[in-house]
Amino acid sequence: MIVAISGKGGVGKTVFSALTIKYLTSKGKKVLAVDADPDANLAEALGVEVENSIGGIREELQKIQHKIPGGLTKEAFLQRKIQEIISEHKGFDLLVMGRAEGQGCYCWVNNILRENIDKLSANYDFTIIDCEAGLEHLSRRTTKDVDIMFVVLDQSRLSLNTALRIKELAKEVDINFKKLFIVQNKGQNKNFEKEAGKEGIKVIGVLPEDNEIVRLYSEGKAITGISEKANAYYSVKQVWENQNIY
Numbered sequence: 001m002i003v004a005i006s007g008k009g010g011v012g013k014t015v016f017s018a019l020t021i022k023y024l025t026s027k028g029k030k031v032l033a034v035d036a037d038p039d040a041n042l043a044e045a046l047g048v049e050v051e052n053s054i055g056g057i058r059e060e061l062q063k064i065q066h067k068i069p070g071g072l073t074k075e076a077f078l079q080r081k082i083q084e085i086i087s088e089h090k091g092f093d094l095l096v097m098g099r100a101e102g103q104g105c106y107c108w109v110n111n112i113l114r115e116n117i118d119k120l121s122a123n124y125d126f127t128i129i130d131c132e133a134g135l136e137h138l139s140r141r142t143t144k145d146v147d148i149m150f151v152v153l154d155q156s157r158l159s160l161n162t163a164l165r166i167k168e169l170a171k172e173v174d175i176n177f178k179k180l181f182i183v184q185n186k187g188q189n190k191n192f193e194k195e196a197g198k199e200g201i202k203v204i205g206v207l208p209e210d211n212e213i214v215r216l217y218s219e220g221k222a223i224t225g226i227s228e229k230a231n232a233y234y235s236v237k238q239v240w241e242n243q244n245i246y
């Protein structure tokens with residue numbers, strides 16, 4: 001199952017992604033975590049260190065352009081590189097997209113990622129993609145064909161606008177999510193719920209402001225270190241235990 005977590009910048013995408021990964025791995029699920037935000041910080045949220053990203057492959061490919069080793073096609077070479085970049089951790093694997101180095105089109109990196117996510121995800125129970133902020137990933141089609149698209153909201157009107165726009169945009173670029181849900185972060189918002197409801201988008205979960213998250217962030221600690229009893233973690237569990245998800 002491929003799951004994308006999107007929304008405006010700073011709304012809590014990485015928090016929701018990390019807590020989701022904590023929950024799924026606690027249930028023994030095999031998870032591939034994908035950090036698709038150029039401002040990558042999912043690794044920190046998961047408490048692991050990662051050296052390589054897809055962005056770095058670009059440089060390497062440009063250097064060796066016409067001399068790909070072992071008679072491989074460009075695609076096969078890239079596929080092998082991506083396999084090498086995936087880091088293995090306790091309970092999950094992690095693929096970091098990173099920034100494209102040097103000048104030029106960033107789409108190139110996105111294309112590689114998209115083509116490979118489908119293939120890779122077959123090896124996992126869940127592929128969890130922490131998307132870049134905004135909805136650009138839709139027009140670039142890096143989050144095409146996902147099973148569940150979560151849009152995270154905070155209490156800002158702009159974050160709701162992003163969620164409302166996602167349906168239109170998906171139609172324009174001919175993308176179909178099997179399921180689309182809102183996750184309301186930093187407390188309930190009845191008005192947002194009503195407005196989203198009018199567009200047929202359901203709020204599947206509400207995460208409260210959680211002091212433990214604030215503390216973990218300020219101490220530079222992993223979000224997955226949150227206690228089992230924390231309110232925000234409880235809400236994430238409830239999202240995943242909701243029958244509508246599957």
Ligand SMILES: Nc1ncnc2c1ncn2[C@@H]1O[C@H](COP(=O)(O)OP(=O)(O)O)[C@@H](O)[C@H]1O
Nearest residue numbers: 009010011012013014015186208209210213217
């Ligand atoms: N439920 C929450 N309670 C308290 N603080 C939160 C909560 N969710 C997110 N935050 C804070 O909001 C900031 C942005 O969260 P983050 O997940 O990094 O956003 P995004 O990935 O969408 O840019 C972080 O500093 C984080 O500590």
Ligand SMILES: [Mg+2]
Nearest residue numbers: 013014037041
């Ligand atoms: Mg983030």
